Every structure is written in structure tokens, then in C-alpha cells.
Amino acid sequence: MAEQNTDSTGVPTVGVALLGMGTVGREVLRILGQAESDFTARIGGRLEVRGIAVSDLSKPREGVDASLLTDDALSLVRRDDIDLVIEVIGGIDYPRTVVLNALRAGKSVVTANKALVAAHAIELSDAADSSGADLFFEAAVAAAIPVVGPLRRSLAGDKVNTVMGIVNGTTNFILDAMDKRGASYDEMLAEATALGYAEADPSADVDGFDAASKAAILASLAFHSPVSFDDVHCEGIRNITAEDIRAAKAAGCTIKLLAICERLVDGQGGESVSARVYPALVPLTHPLATVSDSFNAIFVVAEYAGRLMFYGNGAGGAPTASAVLGDVVAAARNVVHGGRAPGMSTYANLPVADFGEVRTRYHVDMKVQDRPGVLAEVASTFSAHGVSIKTVRQEEDSDGARLVVITHHAAEKDLEDTVEALKKLDAVKNVRSVLRMEGN
Amino acid sequence: MAEQNTDSTGVPTVGVALLGMGTVGREVLRILGQAESDFTARIGGRLEVRGIAVSDLSKPREGVDASLLTDDALSLVRRDDIDLVIEVIGGIDYPRTVVLNALRAGKSVVTANKALVAAHAIELSDAADSSGADLFFEAAVAAAIPVVGPLRRSLAGDKVNTVMGIVNGTTNFILDAMDKRGASYDEMLAEATALGYAEADPSADVDGFDAASKAAILASLAFHSPVSFDDVHCEGIRNITAEDIRAAKAAGCTIKLLAICERLVDGQGGESVSARVYPALVPLTHPLATVSDSFNAIFVVAEYAGRLMFYGNGAGGAPTASAVLGDVVAAARNVVHGGRAPGMSTYANLPVADFGEVRTRYHVDMKVQDRPGVLAEVASTFSAHGVSIKTVRQEEDSDGARLVVITHHAAEKDLEDTVEALKKLDAVKNVRSVLRMEGN
Incomplete structure (x- = not known):
């Protein structure tokens, strides 16, 4: 003092x-x-x-x-x-x-x-x-959304397992507008720039760096462990197409740029932390799916408190x-x-998990040959890599057959191997997009 | 220490x-x-x-x-x-x-x-x-929804104007179930009791007393003023009928039991506080309308932070x-x-407004005579008491004509006088229900 x-x-x-x-x-x-x-x-x-x-x-x-x-x-x-x-x-x-x-x-x-x-x-x-x-x-x-305070203080007697948030208003504005108007990424980025939501150089927003900073902070607080920007796996929204949004809708989802902080537990009960940022399909029934325009929301799952959500303006003077x-x-x-607030608490000191170990679900969108046996080949390629399929949707596109596979939870590294193998299949013309699905 | x-x-x-x-x-x-x-x-x-x-x-x-x-x-x-x-x-x-x-x-x-x-x-x-x-x-x-902490600490540099919340899970379960299933209050109360959501004597929940306690606490914190349980105007949900819910739907709304804490400003800039609990129509587009089952949510409007919402489990061990x-x-x-948290801050010491001064919108549902001139009589009764009509919906019911009036903002006392006058009109067979509308 x-x-x-x-x-x-x-x-x-x-x-x-x-x-x-x-x-x-x-x-x-x-x-x-x-x-x-x-x-x-x-x-x-x-x-x-x-x-x-x-x-x-x-x-x-x-x-x-x-x-x-x-x-x-x-x-x-x-x-x-x-x-x-x-x-x-x-x-x-x-x-x-x-x-x-x-x-x-x-x-x-x-x-x-x-x-x-x-x-x-x-x-x-x-x-x-x-x-x-x-x-x-x-x-x-x-x-102004109180989330640092709640994590530091209100949840200090609980065990946080997941923090998943829409923490960048610019990208949420772009993705929400793409979803509502069926517009392209470039059109909506231009509009966000004109409205002052996006900077002249939009990289910090659209490449996910801004969200990654926030993910690092949230993960540190939630898990009482040191997590810095460099620990965050980060993918932006530049590659999201109007077609991705349409495919998400067909799957009952919308696409959001998420900052995800997760406590991982291995088979031996050993704990680690994942902090990652990427665009993902979110079911329309999930509270985060309804966050529109440039609003932010942070969804927290804690052992005793259960599911909490904090919503509001995530930016602005x-x-x-x-x-x-x-x-x-x-x-x-x-x-x-006199007195002092609690400092950064890093006593748990959990390691940051390798991104390849992270498990989530995937939405894999492929152009395939229009001939018998294709589905069997594709399905066995997934199963050979230990990735279990939840649903398959096959349809005729203007330029041939299309196969959309939604998987059960699988490890990133296994999914990556699966996609590499799919690309080598004669049955698969190309893998149009691979997106993750979060929040079930 | x-x-x-x-x-x-x-x-x-x-x-x-x-x-x-x-x-x-x-x-x-x-x-x-x-x-x-x-x-x-x-x-x-x-x-x-x-x-x-x-x-x-x-x-x-x-x-x-x-x-x-x-x-x-x-x-x-x-x-x-x-x-x-x-x-x-x-x-x-x-x-x-x-x-x-x-x-x-x-x-x-x-x-x-x-x-x-x-x-x-x-x-x-x-x-x-x-x-x-x-x-x-x-x-x-x-x-477990952090709201006391955010009001006490996170918003300590802001000016809170409104706190509006669904703070009783039992009544939200009942109203949500009535809305989704078209069931009666009695049926859903019985189900809530069977599920353990409602006590054998459900009065604290369904008569709004539990919510009124919370409204008093929220108002004290939000406005830095002493507001106690006795200061809270309190109405419960016992009289809400399946027909009320249907009428709410027709108006694009659902019915929620709300705890409302509001900073009122009179013509001279003098401030007072209103704390009240009642069932009200909430537009389906409002974030509180989507709060289902026994979940709680608190919506806060602050001068600088703008609109915030906190959502989660409002009860349970x-x-x-x-x-x-x-x-x-x-x-x-x-x-x-060492150190000490801030105590109750009541420095602003705002008075509690008379309930009659509170201004909100109203949904007035009447059975009327099926003859020419009725609408004019009803409309002039509203206007004679200074209550401005926003929309009117007239329809034929199995047992005659029905008139649903939605007003602009009006003072409680004026609306009360209006309803008394309506009841005396020969044109009006009865005033079926008067419900408030909140959250626009």
C-alpha cells in the first residue's frame, strides 16, 4: 500500500x-x-x-x-x-x-x-x-463482459473444464452476415471494413490472432496454468466459403470462430490443457449459435456450476x-x-497438449466419383485410421457426386491422416473442406 | 485480519x-x-x-x-x-x-x-x-451464475440502468412447459412438484417471493441504494392461463416471471428505483425469451457496457x-x-418509486360486444386516461368478439384507471387479462 x-x-x-x-x-x-x-x-x-x-x-x-x-x-x-x-x-x-x-x-x-x-x-x-x-x-x-473476474473469483471454488467463446466481434459479424445473407467472405469483409468493424489490415481479426490472445488468457485463468499466445493453435476464417455455410446449415449448424480452452484427461487420469482458435460448426440449438452481429459470448462448463454463459459487447470504446x-x-x-487481488494463479501448471491429441468432431466435404463402391472405400479409409463415422450425406451436385461425412470424436492427428489417405483415393476427386464441429 | x-x-x-x-x-x-x-x-x-x-x-x-x-x-x-x-x-x-x-x-x-x-x-x-x-x-x-460479483466489482465503474432477470427456476420450468406443450398451470405445477423442482408448498416460488428477494438484492447492488424485500412489488404466476400463453404467442411473445430492477428518472432528472416481480410478455427476439426449463438468466443494461446477459443454473446443490x-x-x-471486499454500497441512497409511477407496456385482453362502435369506445377510454395504444387485434371467438390491445409505455396508475373504466363500459363484457410487456 x-x-x-x-x-x-x-x-x-x-x-x-x-x-x-x-x-x-x-x-x-x-x-x-x-x-x-x-x-x-x-x-x-x-x-x-x-x-x-x-x-x-x-x-x-x-x-x-x-x-x-x-x-x-x-x-x-x-x-x-x-x-x-x-x-x-x-x-x-x-x-x-x-x-x-x-x-x-x-x-x-x-x-x-x-x-x-x-x-x-x-x-x-x-x-x-x-x-x-x-x-x-x-x-x-x-x-465489458465480465469473464476475467468470474473465472478468477466467482469460479475459484469450482473446477472449470471448458471455456468456449465467440471473442472476436469482427469475425462474428462477417460469419453471421454470410450465414444470414448467403454472401461471400470477401463481400462481408468489405462491409465490415466500411462499417469500421474491421481494420484496413484485418489480419489480427480474420486470421484469429486476436481471439488467440484471448484464448491464452482464458485458458490461464480457467486452468490455473501458464498458457501463452504461442501455445494456442490458431486458424482464421479467410477460407470459409458461402458453400461451407450452406453445408453447415444442411447439418443443422452455423459457423462461428471459436476460442476453445479445454481440460484434457488421458487414460491414466493425467491432465493437460488445450487452447485453440478455429472456425467450427456449432449446432443451432447451442447458445453460442444465437450470438449475432458483433456480439461476443463466452460459454463455460464447470464441474459444479454446470453450464454458464456470459454475453454482451465484446469491443468498442x-x-x-x-x-x-x-x-x-x-x-x-x-x-x-489496503489489500490485494489474487494474482495469476498457475499452481496447477498443467502442460499444453499437442494439437494432434485434441479430440473433436469433423465435417468432411468431398467430391467423389459417381460409381458403385465409393462409399465403401471412403468409409473403410476412415475406419482404418480409427475415425468413426456418425452420419453420411450423399448428394448429386451440378458437377457430380458429393459426400459429406460427420465423424464422432476423433483425434486431430488421426483425422489428418484420414484426410491425407482420402486425397489419395481414386474414388475421391477432392476434399472440398474439413471443418470441426463443437458444442453438442 | x-x-x-x-x-x-x-x-x-x-x-x-x-x-x-x-x-x-x-x-x-x-x-x-x-x-x-x-x-x-x-x-x-x-x-x-x-x-x-x-x-x-x-x-x-x-x-x-x-x-x-x-x-x-x-x-x-x-x-x-x-x-x-x-x-x-x-x-x-x-x-x-x-x-x-x-x-x-x-x-x-x-x-x-x-x-x-x-x-x-x-x-x-x-x-x-x-x-x-x-x-x-x-x-x-x-x-452459480456470477451476478453479485459482476454488479459489485466488474460494473463498479459503470452506471447500471436496468437489471431484468429470470431468477426462479421453478416458475420458468412451469411457464416454459406451458408454452411448449400448451398445458395448464395446474398440470405443470404438478409435474414440477413430481420432478422435485417445486416444494410441497410452492408459494415461495409461484407467488414470486423467492424472485422478490433476489430483486431486492440485485436492485441494492445495481443502484448503490438500500432496497429490501418489502420494497419489491410482487405478483406471481398462479393466474397465468393456457389462454394467456396462446395470446402471448399471437403477439410474438412468451411469458416469463421477471425480476425487474430499474433506474427511473423523472422530468426534473430526479432518480428513483423500481424493483418488481411479475409475469410479463417478452418478445421472442429478446435473449430472455430463449431461457428454457429451469435455467436462470440475468440481463443487465449499463450506460457504457451496454447489454449484458448472464446465463446458467440458478439452483441446485x-x-x-x-x-x-x-x-x-x-x-x-x-x-x-489481509484486505477486505467492498461492503454494501448504498451511498446513492435512491428512493424506491411508488409502483403507480412505473411505466411499462400492457397487453389487455377483453371480451367485447359484437356491435359497431365498440372499438371507438374502448380506444377513447384508453386515450382519456393518457394511455396510448400501439396495436389492436380483434377476432371472433367461439363465444363472441375479443379485443386485444397492446399499449405504448404508460404509468401503472393510468393503466389501472383505464382498466377500471373499461370494466364499466357496456361495450366490454369482461377484461380477461392484463399482462405487462417487457424487453423491447
């Missing part, structure tokens, strides 16, 4: 440094100004923004006291009159340096930076532990600011009253 | 008293035994159940160390070796005395008792404040134990490491 400061009326004060004045930073500042007395009452002390770090000092910033601005974030966070740091810069290396410096100096940090937390959670958490500061990052996953400010209240309360 | 005790290996210990060995108490004990090392790691200290209070000492309790049992809860919670009390007895007066004694003695309390918290939150919270103990009650609302144990971890961490 920092030395207690009070204002002239005897109310404790908490010195705040805001790093970054993008959409979220401006919203944080606006809300802090608008609801000042609420924050004071909820904290039992008054927040004072004593410095704002920006990259470009020459940019005009209406309504902001210019004397607060600095382009030297590192010096700002080390100042004696700063107790609490709000980091909404983005990026990894620079904020890492600044946040580490802040934490080591005993200043609590609230960050919305999923990439930073996914890459360096343990290092940051260790720095916080060693100085007794708090590190909060509710906004790093699904903005105001929702992200809401999550940041919830953490600011908690961190500031600890500055004023 | 209590004097720190450690076991022979130097690990801090936390002495626990469990009050009550019903479904939830047994489940708490089972999980504590099963996951002991996880709790120790998450808390940084070891939980030791040092006493269990039961009402009947002669009852055989398999697997429980008989030396721990006592029928004197009051003496148990005052014992020096008890740091933390888990209250899962139920009832109000007796647990109130015991919990107050525990809190005054500086022992933190985790309770699942919604009736107790809804009736005495302020008194309990004051007792906790004065001794520096924690009072937790996540399990009191919707069992294991889900309730999950919520209790999440609180136990937080309370035990504070015993070991």
Missing part, C-alpha cells in the same frame, strides 16, 4: 496515470470526469488523473488539460504521485516495458491490452507479486472503458484501503 | 464453521474434501472445517466426523478457532442472529440465504463494516455450492493475506 495521500477535505486521493488517448483512453477520461462523485463514493477516495501519456504531443486534444500531457510514459509511471496506471496504448514491447516499470515501482496497473497479457502474463504477474501491486485486465477479454473502470475501482480501493 | 494460524508445515490455516447440512451444506463439504489441495493453492492457506451446526444431532450423517457436529450454532461461530462461517441454513430470524454474532465477532460470513440478505442486508453489512469482516452472498442470487465456495476462497484469502 502506497503512503496515504488525502486532499484538503481529508478524502484520500489516488494518483492516476493514463497511458494512451485512443478511443478507449478518451472514453475512460470522459467517464471519469462525468461520474467523479460516484467514483469517489465507490472507492472511498478520489481519483486524480495526474498525467496522460500520448505518442504525439502536437496533436490537438480538446477538453484535456495540456499540462497533463507527456510523451514520456516511462517517467510518468515512476513519478511518486502516481499510484495507479491505466494502460490502453496497445502493442506489446513498449507497453511491456512501461507496465513492468510501473509494477516494479509498486504502482497497480489496469490494462486492456490482450496482446501484452497473452504474451507476458507471468512476467507481469511476477513483477506485481514482488512489489505487492495489483494487475487487472478484465478489458483484455471481451471488453465505451464497453472497454466500462471494464477498465471496474478494474480501476478495485485497484484504487486497494490503494486506499 | 484474525491472528494468523499455521499448521505444522507452516501453511496458514483458516477455521471454518459450516451452518446447515442440507443439500447445499453436504455438497460444500463434499467438494471441500475432494479438492482440498486446490483450495489450499488458490487461497494460500488451508481450510479446516472445525465445526458443523445441524438442527438434529441424532440424524445419522455418513462420512462426517461426529465430533464436529453441534446443535449450537451460536456458540460455534463465536469460537476463537473459527475465522469463517458458511451459512446455508435458510430461514430468516435464526440465521440473522447467528450471522450477526459471527460478523460482530469479526468472522467473515458466506451465505446462500437470499431471504436473509433481502430482509437484513444493511444491518448485516453494518455489522461486517464495524468489525472489518467480509460478508459474501453470491449464491443468494441465481446460484452443486451450482449453489460452487457459488458459496467461490466466496469462501475470496473470504479465506482475506483472512490469510
Whole structure:
């Protein structure tokens, strides 16, 4: 606990440094100004923004006291009159340096930076532990949807087995629009860009990297184990076609980009963790199938709590600011009253499973020769690799016969081998698509 | 912080008293035994159940160390070796005395008792404040669905405007079954009783009292104001007929028993709070409409976070134990490491609005004379009382003409006056039902 400061009326004060004045930073500042007395009452002390770090000092910033601005974030966070740091810069290396410096100096940090937390959670958490500061990052996953808090605190007496979420609004907007309008990926990406949902370079969203950061954070929290961005198997949605969506519908499903964190148990009871991101077929009866537009939702299965779902706005200035400010209240309360939130808990230290060991179901869509014996050849190829078939749908397409196989649960490596073998069959013209099915 | 005790290996210990060995108490004990090392790691200290209070000492309790049992809860919670009390007895007066004694003695309390918290939150919270103990009650609302925590902490930097929830599983089971099967209330109540969802005396559920307790707790948390059970306007589902459900369907709705907590703002910007429980029509497009069986869901609208929803099991031994144990971890961490969770925050101290001032929409279902001019008479009765009509549906029933009016938002008192006036019209044979519509 920092030395207690009070204002002239005897109310404790908490010195705040805001790093970054993008959409979220401006919203944080606006809300802090608008609801000042609420924050004071909820904290039992008054927040004072004593410095704002920006990259470009020459940019005009209406309504902001210019004397607060600095382009030297590192010096700002080390100042004696700063107790609490709000980091909404983005990026990894620079904020890492600044946040580490802040934490080591005993200043609590609230960050919305999923990439930073996914890459360096343990290092940051260790720095916080060693100085007794708090590190909060509710906004790093699904903005204002409380999921970091529930995993860290509400479910602290339970055993989480699965976290499965739609944690990227841009890709959900694209896939939902493809599903509802039968449009192509390229058309809907263009629309998402025009609406401001997608960046000029959409890679972080559509290639799944943003979701993978969140998967790493969720897996770490859910399984009390260190899981970082590099541990997450990641596939994006660029290859999803209108035809894939139609095929999903025929199977009673829709396609969603999922972040999946799963506790795996081997035959000997040994546990490991899988964290992965990929587009998958989700049955229309599953709660995640109904999540439309750019909304996010996180579905949790815990041993005692059963099935839980958290739903809301997963992005945007105001929702992200809401999550940041919830953490600011908690961190500031600890500055004023003492106490500390639980740090990253990694005691379980479960290993990350090889992706090949992950078991799920598959939807394999093939063009095949239109002759007798094809089904038998295909079926025996699945069974030779230990992959059990659940349903087969054969139909005539404009250009020949098509076979859609849905499997029972099988290991990734066995499915991969199966597909390689299918491609070599004379009976199979091509394997049009292989998609996973989740949530049954 | 209590004097720190450690076991022979130097690990801090936390002495626990469990009050009550019903479904939830047994489940708490089972999980504590099963996951002991996880709790120790998450808390940084070891939980030791040092006493269990039961009402009947002669009852055989398999697997429980008989030396721990006592029928004197009051003496148990005052014992020096008890740091933390888990209250899962139920009832109000007796647990109130015991919990107050525990809190005054500086022992933190985790309770699942919604009736107790809804009736005495302020008194309990004051007792906790004065001794520096924690009072937790996540399990009191919707069992394992984290909603107390999110309102207290995650949304502490936001302004909550509405909390609307399905918080009673029994009534949701009955209404959902009536909707899906077209059955009567009595038939489905009998089935709920047979399945163990409803008690022999179902009043707490079907008359809305259970939901009203939860509404009081949710409103207190959401609006930082004292709202108790007596402040909640409460109507149950006994009068909902199969015909009401059919009429709801015709309006594109289903009927749900809702707990609604709303921030009201008058023409001068003055704020007040409404907490109410009643069955209402909910549009099928609203997320709450899809909540089936005995599931619970809480929908929150906050100024910055926007629309959030929390969904899951709202009752049952294991889900309730999950919520209790999440609180136990937080309370035990504070015993070991110091610090205190925020207490009940009532600084906003908003008054509870008169129910007559509440504004919502209405679905008014009437039998009318089958003659010209009826619609005009009915319409002018609504408008004379300042109630604006949104849609009218007129149809021929087996026994004459029927008129279903859906209004725009209107005040309860105006609608009540309208209905009184309608009943006096010669044109109106009877007002079959008046139901509210929520969630647009």
C-alpha cells in the first residue's frame, strides 16, 4: 500500500496515470470526469488523473488539460504521485516495458491490452507479486463482459473444464452476415471494413490472432496454468466459403470462430490443457449459435456450476472503458484501503497438449466419383485410421457426386491422416473442406 | 485480519464453521474434501472445517466426523478457532442472529440465504463494516451464475440502468412447459412438484417471493441504494392461463416471471428505483425469451457496457455450492493475506418509486360486444386516461368478439384507471387479462 495521500477535505486521493488517448483512453477520461462523485463514493477516495501519456504531443486534444500531457510514459509511471496506471496504448514491447516499470515501482496497473497479457502474463504477474501491486485486465477479454473476474473469483471454488467463446466481434459479424445473407467472405469483409468493424489490415481479426490472445488468457485463468499466445493453435476464417455455410446449415449448424480452452484427461487420469482458435460448426440449438452481429459470448462448463454463459459487447470504446473502470475501482480501493487481488494463479501448471491429441468432431466435404463402391472405400479409409463415422450425406451436385461425412470424436492427428489417405483415393476427386464441429 | 494460524508445515490455516447440512451444506463439504489441495493453492492457506451446526444431532450423517457436529450454532461461530462461517441454513430470524454474532465477532460470513440478505442486508453489512469482516452472498442470487460479483466489482465503474432477470427456476420450468406443450398451470405445477423442482408448498416460488428477494438484492447492488424485500412489488404466476400463453404467442411473445430492477428518472432528472416481480410478455427476439426449463438468466443494461446477459443454473446443490465456495476462497484469502471486499454500497441512497409511477407496456385482453362502435369506445377510454395504444387485434371467438390491445409505455396508475373504466363500459363484457410487456 502506497503512503496515504488525502486532499484538503481529508478524502484520500489516488494518483492516476493514463497511458494512451485512443478511443478507449478518451472514453475512460470522459467517464471519469462525468461520474467523479460516484467514483469517489465507490472507492472511498478520489481519483486524480495526474498525467496522460500520448505518442504525439502536437496533436490537438480538446477538453484535456495540456499540462497533463507527456510523451514520456516511462517517467510518468515512476513519478511518486502516481499510484495507479491505466494502460490502453496497445502493442506489446513498449507497453511491456512501461507496465513492468510501473509494477516494479509498486504502482497497480489496469490494462486492456490482450496482446501484452497473452504474451507476458507471468512476467507481469511476477513483477506485481514482488512489489505487492495489483494487475487487472478484465478489458483484455471481451471488453465489458465480465469473464476475467468470474473465472478468477466467482469460479475459484469450482473446477472449470471448458471455456468456449465467440471473442472476436469482427469475425462474428462477417460469419453471421454470410450465414444470414448467403454472401461471400470477401463481400462481408468489405462491409465490415466500411462499417469500421474491421481494420484496413484485418489480419489480427480474420486470421484469429486476436481471439488467440484471448484464448491464452482464458485458458490461464480457467486452468490455473501458464498458457501463452504461442501455445494456442490458431486458424482464421479467410477460407470459409458461402458453400461451407450452406453445408453447415444442411447439418443443422452455423459457423462461428471459436476460442476453445479445454481440460484434457488421458487414460491414466493425467491432465493437460488445450487452447485453440478455429472456425467450427456449432449446432443451432447451442447458445453460442444465437450470438449475432458483433456480439461476443463466452460459454463455460464447470464441474459444479454446470453450464454458464456470459454475453454482451465484446469491443468498442465505451464497453472497454466500462471494464477498465471496474478494474480501476478495485485497484484504487486497494490503494486506499489496503489489500490485494489474487494474482495469476498457475499452481496447477498443467502442460499444453499437442494439437494432434485434441479430440473433436469433423465435417468432411468431398467430391467423389459417381460409381458403385465409393462409399465403401471412403468409409473403410476412415475406419482404418480409427475415425468413426456418425452420419453420411450423399448428394448429386451440378458437377457430380458429393459426400459429406460427420465423424464422432476423433483425434486431430488421426483425422489428418484420414484426410491425407482420402486425397489419395481414386474414388475421391477432392476434399472440398474439413471443418470441426463443437458444442453438442 | 484474525491472528494468523499455521499448521505444522507452516501453511496458514483458516477455521471454518459450516451452518446447515442440507443439500447445499453436504455438497460444500463434499467438494471441500475432494479438492482440498486446490483450495489450499488458490487461497494460500488451508481450510479446516472445525465445526458443523445441524438442527438434529441424532440424524445419522455418513462420512462426517461426529465430533464436529453441534446443535449450537451460536456458540460455534463465536469460537476463537473459527475465522469463517458458511451459512446455508435458510430461514430468516435464526440465521440473522447467528450471522450477526459471527460478523460482530469479526468472522467473515458466506451465505446462500437470499431471504436473509433481502430482509437484513444493511444491518448485516453494518455489522461486517464495524468489525472489518467480509460478508459474501453470491449464491443468494441465481446460484452459480456470477451476478453479485459482476454488479459489485466488474460494473463498479459503470452506471447500471436496468437489471431484468429470470431468477426462479421453478416458475420458468412451469411457464416454459406451458408454452411448449400448451398445458395448464395446474398440470405443470404438478409435474414440477413430481420432478422435485417445486416444494410441497410452492408459494415461495409461484407467488414470486423467492424472485422478490433476489430483486431486492440485485436492485441494492445495481443502484448503490438500500432496497429490501418489502420494497419489491410482487405478483406471481398462479393466474397465468393456457389462454394467456396462446395470446402471448399471437403477439410474438412468451411469458416469463421477471425480476425487474430499474433506474427511473423523472422530468426534473430526479432518480428513483423500481424493483418488481411479475409475469410479463417478452418478445421472442429478446435473449430472455430463449431461457428454457429451469435455467436462470440475468440481463443487465449499463450506460457504457451496454447489454449484458448472464446465463446458467440458478439452483441446485452443486451450482449453489460452487457459488458459496467461490466466496469462501475470496473470504479465506482475506483472512490469510489481509484486505477486505467492498461492503454494501448504498451511498446513492435512491428512493424506491411508488409502483403507480412505473411505466411499462400492457397487453389487455377483453371480451367485447359484437356491435359497431365498440372499438371507438374502448380506444377513447384508453386515450382519456393518457394511455396510448400501439396495436389492436380483434377476432371472433367461439363465444363472441375479443379485443386485444397492446399499449405504448404508460404509468401503472393510468393503466389501472383505464382498466377500471373499461370494466364499466357496456361495450366490454369482461377484461380477461392484463399482462405487462417487457424487453423491447
